[in-house]
Amino acid sequence: MTALGILYPGHFAEDDYARIEQLIGSDIRVDLVRIEVAEDIHRTDALREMGSPERLAASVEGLRLAGAEAVVWASPSGSLGYGWQGAQEQVRALARAAGMPASSTSFAFVHAVRELGVRRVAVGAPCPQNVADLFADFLRAGGVEVAAVQAAGAVTPEEVAGWGEAETLALARAADAAGAEAVVLPDTAWHTAAYLPLLEESLGKPVLTANQVTVWEGLRLADRRVNAPALGALFTREPIVQV
Structure with a gap:
């Protein structure tokens, strides 16, 4: 049995994790700890406070x-206000506090793009x-090219x-x-x-x-x-061999 720790802000789409655990269908357990947030809003100062070490x-x-x-901080927006270097220190501090490897959803997107080879x-x-x-x-700081950014304008996670x-x-x-090899949809409240x-069938490409x-x-x-094919191309590929 492999147990994964997820630090999840609020109470919005946490049931996605139970679904993912079920779709994996293996000896994987996904444990959530919910972090209460003072202000559930997509505003940069509130996002920095939410992700404070x-x-x-x-x-x-x-x-x-x-x-x-292992533990993952499940909030892209809760890392973005710190920038690339600040987000690295955020997960280093989390790893020290937890006594186990740590990361965040923001870095997960960068690593997943590399895994897909796009x-x-x-x-x-x-x-x-x-x-x-x-x-x-x-993403750009992580070496990912961004072809386009479409924002829907939702102000609160509850709306999403x-x-x-x-x-x-x-x-x-x-x-x-045009030219995008994958589509990225970032919000853990979704x-x-x-x-x-x-999504992947409709777009004809990987979706993260x-x-x-x-x-x-x-x-x-x-x-x-x-x-786990039901979880998309990311869960069906063999490891990419780096040369």
């Missing part, structure tokens, strides 16, 4: 006691444009959590751009796990979503590989 460190004891082998992506973000642009800048198949597919299609096969890559990142840190 002190707040994250105070939440890891339960994961340690549950036997987690270079150029399109971004479809539910949040306002300024936060979506921060995410695109983060209410989206279903129609809204998800519409934003993914609007975000897709229910997307059930739609991955539909926040809760999907968060679990994948935990597996990567724990040195586990699983084959």
Whole structure:
């Protein structure tokens, strides 16, 4: 049994993780610790406060006691306000506090793009444009080319959590751009796990979503590989051999 620890902000799409655990169908356990946030809003100062090292460190004891082998901070926006270097220090501090390998959803997207062997992506973000642009800048700092950024303008995670198949597919299609080899949909408040096969079939290319890559990142840190086609191309590829 491999146990993955997820630090999840709020109470929006946490049921995506139970679905992903079920779709993996292996000896993988996904344990969530919910982090209460003072202000659920897509605004940069609130996002920095939500991802403060002190707040994250105070939440890891339960994961340690549950036997987690790796921990992932499941909030892209909760890392973006720190920039690439600051987000690296954020996860280093989390690893020290947790006593286990650590990462965040923001870095998970960069690693997942590399895993797929693609270079150029399109971004479809539910949040306002300024936060979506921060995410695109983060990808670029990780060596990912961004072909286009489509922002839907949702101000709160609660709004995004209410989206279903129609809204998800519409934003993914609007975000897709000529030359993009994959489409990236970043928000862990967004229910997307059930739609991955539909999204990839509709767009004809890999689709990476926040809760999907968060679990994948935990597996990567724990040195586990699983084959789960219902979770998209990311969960069906053999490891990329770096030369």
